[in-house]
Amino acid sequence: MFQYTARRLLQLLPVIIGVSLLVFFAMHVLPGDVATLLLGDRATKQQLVDLRHQLGLDKPIWVQYWAFLTSALRGDFGVSLRTNHPALAMVLEAFPVTFQLSLAALVIALAAGLPLGVLAGVRPGGWLDNGLLGVSLIGVSMPIFWLGLMLILVFGAHLNWFPIGGVLDIGQSVHRITGMPVLDAALEGRWGAFDSAVRHLVLPAATLSTIPLALITRITRAEVVGALGQDYVRTARAKGLRERGVVVRHALRNGMIPVVTVVGLQFGLLLSGAVLTETIFSLPGLGRLMVDSILNRDYPVVQAGAIVVALVFVVINLLVDISYAYLDPRIRYQ
Amino acid sequence: MTTTAAGSADPAAAGAGSTRSRQLRRLLRKPNFIIGSVIVLAFLLVTILAPVLTPYDPTEGDFLSTQLPPVLGHPLGTDQYGRDLLTRVLYGSRTALLAILVADGIALVAGSALGLAAGFYGGAADSIIMRVVDVLLAFPYLLLALIIVAALGPSLFNAMVAIGVVYTPQYARLLRGKALSIRQQEYVQSARALGARDVRVMLRHVLPNSAVPILVTATLQAGTVIVETAGLSFLGLGAQPPTPDWGAILADGQSYFLTSWWIATFPGIAILLVVLGFNLVGDALRDTLEGG
Numbered sequence: 001m002f003q004y005t006a007r008r009l010l011q012l013l014p015v016i017i018g019v020s021l022l023v024f025f026a027m028h029v030l031p032g033d034v035a036t037l038l039l040g041d042r043a044t045k046q047q048l049v050d051l052r053h054q055l056g057l058d059k060p061i062w063v064q065y066w067a068f069l070t071s072a073l074r075g076d077f078g079v080s081l082r083t084n085h086p087a088l089a090m091v092l093e094a095f096p097v098t099f100q101l102s103l104a105a106l107v108i109a110l111a112a113g114l115p116l117g118v119l120a121g122v123r124p125g126g127w128l129d130n131g132l133l134g135v136s137l138i139g140v141s142m143p144i145f146w147l148g149l150m151l152i153l154v155f156g157a158h159l160n161w162f163p164i165g166g167v168l169d170i171g172q173s174v175h176r177i178t179g180m181p182v183l184d185a186a187l188e189g190r191w192g193a194f195d196s197a198v199r200h201l202v203l204p205a206a207t208l209s210t211i212p213l214a215l216i217t218r219i220t221r222a223e224v225v226g227a228l229g230q231d232y233v234r235t236a237r238a239k240g241l242r243e244r245g246v247v248v249r250h251a252l253r254n255g256m257i258p259v260v261t262v263v264g265l266q267f268g269l270l271l272s273g274a275v276l277t278e279t280i281f282s283l284p285g286l287g288r289l290m291v292d293s294i295l296n297r298d299y300p301v302v303q304a305g306a307i308v309v310a311l312v313f314v315v316i317n318l319l320v321d322i323s324y325a326y327l328d329p330r331i332r333y334q
Numbered sequence: 335m336t337t338t339a340a341g342s343a344d345p346a347a348a349g350a351g352s353t354r355s356r357q358l359r360r361l362l363r364k365p366n367f368i369i370g371s372v373i374v375l376a377f378l379l380v381t382i383l384a385p386v387l388t389p390y391d392p393t394e395g396d397f398l399s400t401q402l403p404p405v406l407g408h409p410l411g412t413d414q415y416g417r418d419l420l421t422r423v424l425y426g427s428r429t430a431l432l433a434i435l436v437a438d439g440i441a442l443v444a445g446s447a448l449g450l451a452a453g454f455y456g457g458a459a460d461s462i463i464m465r466v467v468d469v470l471l472a473f474p475y476l477l478l479a480l481i482i483v484a485a486l487g488p489s490l491f492n493a494m495v496a497i498g499v500v501y502t503p504q505y506a507r508l509l510r511g512k513a514l515s516i517r518q519q520e521y522v523q524s525a526r527a528l529g530a531r532d533v534r535v536m537l538r539h540v541l542p543n544s545a546v547p548i549l550v551t552a553t554l555q556a557g558t559v560i561v562e563t564a565g566l567s568f569l570g571l572g573a574q575p576p577t578p579d580w581g582a583i584l585a586d587g588q589s590y591f592l593t594s595w596w597i598a599t600f601p602g603i604a605i606l607l608v609v610l611g612f613n614l615v616g617d618a619l620r621d622t623l624e625g626g
Contacts, residue, residue, distance in 0.1 A: 018469030026485035137617075141610040143561050145568050146584060146602030149591060153599075157592050272476035276565055280588070290477070291569050294484040306481050310472050 004325050008318055019310045024068050027299045028061070068303075077304035082293075087300035091286060091308050096179030097167065098285035101277065102270040104182075104205035106263065109212035114252075114259070117220025122247055124225050132217060139214030144273055148207040148280035155203060162203050165282040169196040204281040208273045212266040219262050224252060257324065264320030268313045361622045370614025377608045381427045390418040392425035393576040401594045411596040413586060419597060423604050425578040430608060433494050433563035434556045440498025441559075442552055445505025446544075450536045452506065453513025464510070467503045475500050479562065483571045490563075490579065493572035497562045501555055508551060512544040550620045557612035564605055580605050 035051040036043070043051075052058045056067055071077070077087040120129040156164035163169065167181045172193040174184040182201060185194035224247065227233060236246045275287030282288075286305055293301040361367050380387065395415030402412040410419040452463040470478060482496035516522055516539065525535050564581030566572035573579035575586075580601040587598025 014465055015468050015472050018465060019472050022469055023481065026481050137613060138606070138610060141557060141561075141606055141613050143564060143581075143584075143602055143605045143609070145565060145581075146598070146605065149584070149588060149598050150602070153591060153595055268474040272474040275476050275480070276568065279569060290480055291571070294480060295488070295570060299484075302481070302484050306473070306477065309474060309477050313474055314472050 001326065005322055008321055012314060012318065015314060016311070019307065019314075020069055020072065021065070023303050023306045023310075024065050027303055028064075072303075072307065077307075078300035080293075080301050081298045082296055082301075087304040088308075090289065090301055091304045093179065094284060094286040094289040095308065097181070097283055098271065098274045098278065098287060100180035100182060101201070101204055101208060101274055101283065101285060102267060104201050105208035105270055105273075106212060106266065108205055108209040109216050109266070110263065112209075113213045113216030114220055117217045118224055118247060118252060120217065121221040121224025122228070122243075124221075129221070132221070136214035136217050139210050142210055144207055144210060145276040145280055147210060148204070148277055151203050151207055152280070163196075163200050164203075165200075165280075167197060167200050167283060168193060169200075172196045204277050204283060207280070208270060208277045211269065211273065212263075215262060215266065216259065219258055220252075223256075223258055227252075261320055261324055264316060264323070267316045271309055271313065357622050361618060364618045364622070366614045367618035367622075370611045370616075370618065373607055373611025374615055377427055377611060378431070380424055381431045384421075384424040384428065387424055388418065388421040390421040392417065392421050392578040401590065401597075403594070404596055410600045411594070413583070413597050414590055414594075419583075419600055422578040422583055423580070423600050426580045426583060426601060426604065427608070429490070429573060429577065429579040430560045430563070430605075433497070433559050436491070436494040437497040437501070437559045437563060438552055438555050440495060441501035441555065442505055442548065444498070445502040446509045446541070446548065448502065449506035449509025449511075450513050450540060453510035454517060454532065454536055454540065456514075460510075463506070467506050470499070470503050476562065476565065479566060480571070483566060488571040488574070490567070490573040490577060493563055493566040496566070497559055500562070501559070504551060504555065505548070508547055509540075509544055512547070513540050516540045516543055546623045550616055550624060553612055553619060554616035557609035557616070560605060560609055560612075 035048050035055065035057060039047055039051060049058075056064060059067075075088050077091075079085060080087050080090055083090070116132055120126075120132045123129060152164045155161045168174070172190075174181055174188060174190060174193050174197070177184045177187050181197040182194065185191075185197050228247075233246060237243075271287075274285060275291060277283070278285040278288040279291060286309065290302060290305045290309075293299075293305065384392075395417050396412070397416055399408070399412050400414055400416040402408050402416075404411045408418050408420065410423065412418055413422065448463050448467070452460040473481070478500050479493070479496040482499055483492055486492040486495065513536070522535060522539050525539055530538075560580075563572055564579065564584070567579045567581030568585045570585065573582040575582065583601040584598050587594070587596075587601070591598040
């Protein structure tokens with residue numbers, strides 16, 4: 001197990017170097033340079049030359065990359081061209097909002113997707129199975145930015161059940177502990193703020209959960225259908241176990257490995273979906289920060305955000321692989 | 335010549351022709367395939383017939399009829415500039431088709447070439463190409479697209495290029511696997527023994543034998559590409575006004591949707607329908623042709 005983990009960690013190194021190269025060079029093929037961006041159009045030639053020299057932009061590209069890499073390893077991505085705050089600090093401040101949103105969406109997707117998948121799988125071809133298949137097909141075809149707007153329209157504007165954007169009601173506040181408003185409110189014991197934070201989370205999390213929900217339902221169904229045809233399930237039935245026990249203890253448990261993989265891989269898709277969801281619900285998360293920074297050509301923040309997300313994504317994929325190897329020993333020896 | 339009869343159950347299948355026609359009959363019996371095909375065909379027809387189907391211009395406003403709810407003459411209502419929404423949604427199908435051609439096209443051509451080369455040559459070429467693919471896969475899809483758009487600058491074409499690059503690994507992995515397995519087949523060995531050049535072997539032997547999985551992937555990707563391009567436009571990083579693009583119309587609609595719900599609602603339904611159509615066709619093709 002240790003060997004497997006070590007090998008997988010080692011394989012990450014070239015990927016991470018590749019990521020840093022891609023992020024660095026993507027920002028360097030840009031039309032116009034940072035010095036012009038910083039000083040504006042009215043800067044004199046001398047000012048531009050001076051600033052370029054000061055920023056090291058007149059050095060060879062590989063020297064610049066090396067400087068970028070070594071500073072990045074120290075957590076220094078430079079300062080935002082808009083706010084003058086350190087870029088990494090801005091990214092880390094926004095990240096918990098995205099994390100909370102993704103986690104809530106994943107919880108909804110699992111809480112609904114597992115039972116729905118089992119219900120569909122125990123009677124393949126039945127009306128419930130066919131109905132759920134149809135709904136999940138629509139689910140994966142749904143543009144979530146549209147679904148979000150529709151949810152706001154119906155549950156926010158017309159029924160007035162949930163707020164239509166932001167993370168807290170005006171007048172509510174929490175101290176920053178983890179950066180996740182729901183958790184921070186709970187930790188502080190501010191239940192008014194907690195209630196407000198949860199109500200603000202419902203619509204965005206529901207929006208973001210549609211695609212993982214559809215996928216988890218589908219894969220759970222497939223696993224249950226497959227497992228119910230296995231010998232060990234027939235044995236369990238022959239022993240006289242009740243059907244419920246057969247499905248939950250035997251069929252579902254063995255079907256969990258692929259579900260774990262899908263859930264892990266979904267996390268990356270959730271981070272993608274979060275960009276759109278945060279825009280619709282005006283949440284101050286990482287996705288929103290990235291889009292704003294790109295539109296305002298605030299490259300240090302884009303670079304810091306891209307590297308942080310890629311690292312998180314790669315580490316989550318690694319954890320999925322390791323847990324997979326833990327659940328299924330055959331994988332370790334490949 | 336071998337065929338794509340990989341999953342066919344009947345070992346006595348007479349040959350390529352009968353396998354194909356049997357698969358086609360199986361396809362045509364699937365209601366999902368029929369529904370999906372009707373949607374996709376309707377979508378393609380609309381892209382061609384848009385100017386015939388509506389008397390209005392997609393970009394010209396009419397300040398006397400702004401934000402009209404759906405009425406006779408404007409069945410889907412009008413937007414904040416008084417443009418007919420039905421017209422904008424119909425013309426938006428052209429942008430969606432362009433996204434499929436450009437983005438899915440880039441992914442298919444670049445991915446197939448990389449995958450073929452990696453699988454066929456193996457060794458250092460394989461290692462380098464697959465490391466590049468690993469790096470592309472180290473980003474969540476939309477984030478990679480954002481980085482590329484940031485580098486190229488926001489525009490509809492750049493958004494399509496970005497989405498194309500993002501989905502290149504899908505095809506690269508597919509074709510690499512195919513090339514690895516087909517490389518060892520006798521007919522490829524004999525073609526090489528006869529002195530066929532590498533490129534010829536890849537294009538004449540490996541590629542045609544991968545046609546079915548490529549078709550399935552391209553169909554399923556077509557839907558994804560439409561959603562993702564619309565997503566970038568929605569964020570302001572793709573189509574710029576006044577281009578009729580479903581994502582951009584949705585973004586417009588977001589500003590007005592508490593008063594004019596129709597502006598954001600209908601382009602979303604258009605995306606949902608077309609993507610559903612491609613997914614239905616793609617799923618049915620995969621189940622039938624790849625032996626599901």
